[in-house]
Amino acid sequence: DTAVSQTPKYLVTQMGNDKSIKCEQNLGHDTMYWYKQDSKKFLKIMFSYNNKELIINETVPNRFSPKSPDKAHLNLHINSLELGDSAVYFCASSQRQGRDQPQHFGDGTRLSIL
Amino acid sequence: GENVEQHPSTLSVQEGDSAVIKCTYSDSASNYFPWYKQELGKRPQLIIDIRSNVGEKKDQRIAVTLNKTAKHFSLHITETQPEDSAVYFCAASGAAGNKLTFGGGTRVLVKP
Numbered sequence: 001d002t003a004v005s006q007t008p009k010y011l012v013t014q015m016g017n018d019k020s021i022k023c024e025q026n027l028g029h030d031t032m033y034w035y036k037q038d039s040k041k042f043l044k045i046m047f048s049y050n051n052k053e054l055i056i057n058e059t060v061p062n063r064f065s066p067k068s069p070d071k072a073h074l075n076l077h078i079n080s081l082e083l084g085d086s087a088v089y090f091c092a093s094s095q096r097q098g099r100d101q102p103q104h105f106g107d108g109t110r111l112s113i114l
Numbered sequence: 115g116e117n118v119e120q121h122p123s124t125l126s127v128q129e130g131d132s133a134v135i136k137c138t139y140s141d142s143a144s145n146y147f148p149w150y151k152q153e154l155g156k157r158p159q160l161i162i163d164i165r166s167n168v169g170e171k172k173d174q175r176i177a178v179t180l181n182k183t184a185k186h187f188s189l190h191i192t193e194t195q196p197e198d199s200a201v202y203f204c205a206a207s208g209a210a211g212n213k214l215t216f217g218g219g220t221r222v223l224v225k226p
Binding site for chain 1: 150160
């Protein structure tokens, strides 16, 4: 039983397309996150939601739009994909909001832009 | 905001030896310091964490130490095994932004 699950695992698409990544957690956590891991393995937070409300919005192009229909789901929609968007995107969750909360990661979505 | 530096970027050790990874952070208000292990093609997995009211924490072959005065913390792996080979990330929770900031990662290779 995967605690934080993401779909799809792999996403290969062309520049200019729009795509979505879905994330679900079955841990009963209140807070969810999106991270981007680039080719050099650097992990950087993009967004965080607590109980469906946006609480962290890093300097991310507005082509990226997160949506949280309920506290167990956090999806990421990306418009007009660019080459630089190629990366692994990780969803994570924590029991509650707070900078001292352990975060649990999903298996990642590898996005490749042709 | 918080800045986390991690060293070394790569570490090669012989099986059975110890491995030490060091991180420094900039925000003296940081109060939570987790360590993650990421195997090739897999997710980052929390292996141990320490809070600012504790100086050391141990879990079997791994231990973490924290020096708040110097603003650095370290991961120690003893009796390394080939399955310890992975990329390890430290992180710190700065007061600004209510978020974790990750170090750049250390690629550990344990040679049999």
